[in-house]
Every structure is written in structure tokens, then in C-alpha cells.
Amino acid sequence: MATESKEYTMPDAGARAAQASEEFETEKLELSMGPSHPSTHGVLRLNLELDGEIIQKCDPVLGYLHRGDEKIAENMTYNQFVPYTDRLDYLAPLANNAIYAMAVEKLTGIEVPERCQAIRVLTSEMARISAHLLGLGAYTMDVGALTVFMITFTEREKLYTLFEELTGARFTTSYSRIGGVTRDMPEGWTDRVLTFCEEFLPLLDDVESLLSRNRVFVDRTADIGVISKEDAIAYGLTGPNARASGVDLDLRRDAPYSGYEKYDFEVVLGENGDCYDRYLVRMEEMRQSVRIIRQAIDKMPEGPYRAEDAKKIILPHKDKTLTSMEELIQNFMITTEGPQIPAGEVYFEGEAPKGALGFFIHSKGGGVPYRMKIRGPSFCNLSILPKLCVGSMVSDIPSILGSFDFVMGECDR
């Protein structure tokens, strides 16, 4: 008769340490990571309870960057709030500008011209590349590879130059207006964007060759911070973080806006939901963004770049305001009272680089919103941290936070 033997398993270091700490009474170390800490990207604070290097409890403390954007919105006209959307996810202001304008336009019911839609798609995708590049650079810097950060920043510099040519500002672009964009694309600008795309793709391959099969990088990220598909849905994750867990959700495809249905691109999905998959998803999304940019430039329609017939919404052209009575009054009314938005409620969300950025606007008519609520994807993405960090090591915190690619400006609003 065969004797039954217990199946022998070799738990990993973390599990063994946890087991050991159950057997011996040990003291827990309370560690306050942040709000000013190299790997918390801004002012996130994590109150950790450590057993040796193993995290027993993780308690994120938010609100260090709270500026009351939602309340501020109640005191200014719709157009005046555009600069505040720059400061939500300040790494991709162009995407925020566009999504905010689209939310108000949805409430108003105006249609922007096709050229404006294409410009918004184009700039949103450029913003996505810019945001993912920074996320990638900061992520790799957190796990210790310092050079990738410089490579990605050089590329962002080129993007910023392009943004400057388009909007007049490098960082806080404030490009959208309700009913359009501030100005048309300058001459030859699209060619320069195409040149950038041309130079950018080989560089992305370079970065990939530095990281994707780098044993140290894979060790630091693979099977770290694993989010299951169910958890990703339950905690309301969106964007690349959710897609890395296999959640097939991309608002650009599922709820097309601004003419996204006309573009051919793939929604990149991960399998394991670990830090490494989140890195891979972002890398591939940048390539897809380049695809969309090329299509947008290729099919760029002619015509007005803003809804010229929405007289109570859009400012008249400057050259007419001092020569024509009609335009002068229009200019005066819109600058003082704001664009006239009908009463009602609307919720609109679009695919920002970090995930679904949503604006809920309650209007009682007039030029000022009665209440505005912003759904910041970073905030919802971070909600999973207390669950995710437990059981991992202190050294995994930079990998996890880096792979989440959050922005506190959007988180705390």
C-alpha cells in the first residue's frame, strides 16, 4: 500500500516570509511613502504597513493636489474652464481639451465640422503618444533604467515643438473651444507631424530592444502587480491598465466620438494583467496612435475648423468684430456671458491616454455650468492599490506605480 505523502510545494520568498511572520510574533513597520517621494509621481502618499520588506497593508492617501476644479467650474464660463482641463492630466492636455469640449457640445447638440473632428483626433493621438512616452520613461526610471527616460523625453520635446506650432503653448495648450478649436493647423504642420512619426517608430523599437527582453526588467515587472480581468472590471479600471488585464474596452471603438469610427486601428489587449503587460500595451498603443495619426493626416477634410453657424456658442472671427455690428455684439456677449448652453444634464466620456475621462455637466442654461463632475481615470485606476500592493515587496511599489502611469493632477482635480 502506497503511503500518502503531502504534496511538497516551494513557496516563493514572499510567501515564506509571510508564513514565518505568522509563526513568530514580529513588530510591523509603519512606513509613510510620500507625499513627496521619488516613485510616487507627484503627491500620492501610501501608508504602508511592512513586515520586513513585505507589504501587509497599503493605504493610499489622496488629496494633496486638490484644487477644487469642479467647484471652480461653477464660477466661470464654459470656455474659461478649458485651461483648467489642461491641468487635469497635464501630460496630455490636448486630449482633455477635446473631450471636455465634446461633452459641452453634446449638451448643446451642435455638430462640429469634419475637419475639426479630424484635428481633434490627430491632436488626441499625439497627446496619447506624449503621455505614454512620459509614463514609459518614468516607469523605467522607477525600476532603475535611467536612460530610457532621456530617450523618451527627447521625443516628447519634438512633440512639444509641434504642439507649440499648433497652439502657441508647449505644455498647457488650451486648444479646444466649445464648437471647435482655437485655430487651424499652420501650413506644413502635418508634414512635420509625419516626419515625427517617421522618426518615432524606429526609436520605439530601440526602446523595446532595451527593455522587452531585458532580463532584469522582465524580472522586475513580470508577475508583479497582477490584476485579474474580474478585478479590473470590479474596481472600474479603464484605459491601458484595464486592457492589459484583458478587458476589451476602448471608447474610441466602443462608443466612437469625433469620427473615430472612420479610422482603422487595433485595440491592444494584454493577457496577464501584470506590470510587464501594462508596459507592452502602452508600447503597442503608441504604434496604433501613429497609425491613426497617419490616417487622420491622409484623410484630412477641407472646410471650416469650427462650427461657424453656432452663433451663440463660437466667437466671431477677430477681423470682423470691429467692423461689423452683428459680430461685435456676438463677441461681447460670448466673452462676458459665455457660450449659451441649453439647460440639461449630460455625461460624456472619451478615451484619454490614462483611461476613460468623463465630464458630467449639469446646466441650468446660460454660460456657466451649474455643477460639473469630472471622472478622472487615474483616480479610479488607483482604487485597486490597497488590494494590489498587499503581499508584494517594497521594491515592487515603484514597478506597480510606474506601470499604472497615473497623474495626480487628474486624480485629485
Add this chain to the structure above:
Amino acid sequence: MELTDIAIKSIYAIVVVSVLMGFCSYAVLAERKISSWIQGRVGPNRTTLPIIGSIPYVGRFLTRLGVFQPAADGLKFLFKEDVTPAHVNKLYFTLAPVLSLVPALTTVVVVPFGYFENAAGEVVNLVLADLNVAILFLFAISSLGVYGVVLAGWASNSKYPFLGGIRASAQMISYELAMGISVLPVFMWLNAPGTDGTLSLVDVVNAQGGALWNAMWMPGSFLIFVVCIFAETNRLPFDMAESETELVSGFHTEYSSFKFGLFFVGEYAHMLVGSAVVAVLFLGGWHPLPFMTWADFGVHGWLAGVLSVGTMIGKLCGFMFFFMWIRWTLPRFRYDQVMRIGWQMLLPLSIANLIVYTFVIYFLERP
């Protein structure tokens, strides 16, 4: 020993230590310049001196090269406010930076840097103390370096330095084992049957003269030793004690001003000594080429001294470059991965390597 001997030795010691300190400060500059080269930046290019900086062409060139930057950095460390937090253990807190620098400066004593031939045609080795137990001395002293880090972490009485200190102590102890075992084949070869027993570093270099360098026929030992040197000097990808993205600055988080400067210089001094030891043990010391010595090139007398020291420094600088190259390329390991590599990979590998070379050396005949 006569008085003149002592005087000569003392002067030589002062020269070696000051040259080493000079190298340390310029190693910092090299690190910054190399990192900026790797990253496509310019690096320090503004610091200048009033008169030298205004010499046409030369001054401008030196300024852009950042030659004056180390002096500015050193002065900065001296003149900044030396903050000693109220919650620290003052004695250990002050002792720690000293303890981390002193071993590095002490180990230099046994590292040979070259040779020259005096008027009588005798070969004189340029080494402060040609100990016959040099390698044991080296390991003994260099393992004291961990005390500086551990004391700093403990005395700071603060959480991040504490974690850094724990990591450093565990890591350095683990890697010392593999390091010690990995160099054993070299000395077994040196003490092969039919030779005089010696553990002197000068003899290691002499044994490599006119023969294959140790790195070429002991690649296993070489690789393990290099990895361990990285771990011992706390450099990326093994800078667990510092790991600035997790532990802020690790063990020296609470340090400022000159005390921090000592840690900083100590790190580079460790790197320099480590590079020198690698060059001596595995890369043929001052010999220019495998199977060739300077004497084979017909170089004798004081010229041999200059060339041998130059070769040694060249190899040292090359290895320093390797240190920096790795740092700015690779990500950092995680603490438990470092320990796993140390105990589960490097230690068994070094033991296997030792066994293989035991047989190899037994069957090889010494020329």
C-alpha cells in the same frame, strides 16, 4: 627599516592616496559625462575658473569638458550646512561615513600599480606593501566597508535608512562568499604543486606576464568576480542599499554636506579599488598584451615604470567605464532577486568553477 625607507614609504603612501582621491573626484565627473553621453545630453559644461577659464580655446575647451566641476562639487560638500538630525545617534552617525571611506583607502596599500627597473637593473614593484597574504588582507579590509553602510542605516534612526542598512548588510555578506570562492582558482594556479606558496598580488601579475591572462582561461571566475564587485560596491543593478526610487536615498538619506561627501567619495574609491583588483587578478595587471610583457617590447628602466603604470591605469579606467556603462543601461534588481542570485546562482557556480579548476590545475603542468 631605516629612517629613509620609512620616509620614502610615507611619501609614496601620501602620493597614492592623493592620486586615488583625485581619481575619485574625476570619476564623478566621468560618470556624469559618460551618463550624458549615453543619454544624449551634454553634461557639466559651465563651471569655470577666473583666469584659466579665459585662456582662449584651451580655457573654453576645459570648461566645456567640465574639468573644474569636481572642484566646485568638493567645495559644495565642504560649505553646505552639515545637518545632524536630532534623533540620531551622534557617535555612530559621525563614524559611519568615515568607516565607509577608510577601508577603500586602506586596501589600496596592497594593490600593485606597476614596476620599474633601477640603475642596477633590478625590478622594483610599485606597491606600498607587498604582503604575501595580500588577497586575504584585501578581502578582510574591504568587508569592513559594510560597517559604514550598516552603521549609517542604524544610527540615522529613520525608516528608509534602516531598510537600506538591512539590505546592504545582507547583500554584502552574501556576495562576499561567492567573491572569495571565485578567486580561489587564481591562487590555486599560483600555488600549484612545485611552486613557492604565495598570496601576493604582485606575483599574480608576474604569473600572467608572458602568458594568458587569467580572465581568458578562467572566464567563470572572472564573470562571477565582476558580478560580485558590482554587488560589493553597491552599484546598479545591485544598489539595494541606495535604490533611490524605493528608499529615497537608502542609508545616506539623513546625511548632508561633508558626511554625505565622504559616502559619495567612498563609493567611487571602492569602485576604483575594485577595478584595480579586477585588472590585477584577471586582466594581466600592467602587462600590455597577453603573452607579451613590456620587457618583450624592449622597454626597460624608468620608461618601463611609466608605461606599466599607464597600462594599469588604462585598464582601471576601462573597467570604470564598464561600471558606468552598466549603471546607465540596466534596471535595478529587486532585493530578493539579488539575494537569490547571490545564494542560488553565484555561490553554486563559484563552487562548481572551483572544482573544475581544481582538476584543471592538477593536470596542467606549470611552465
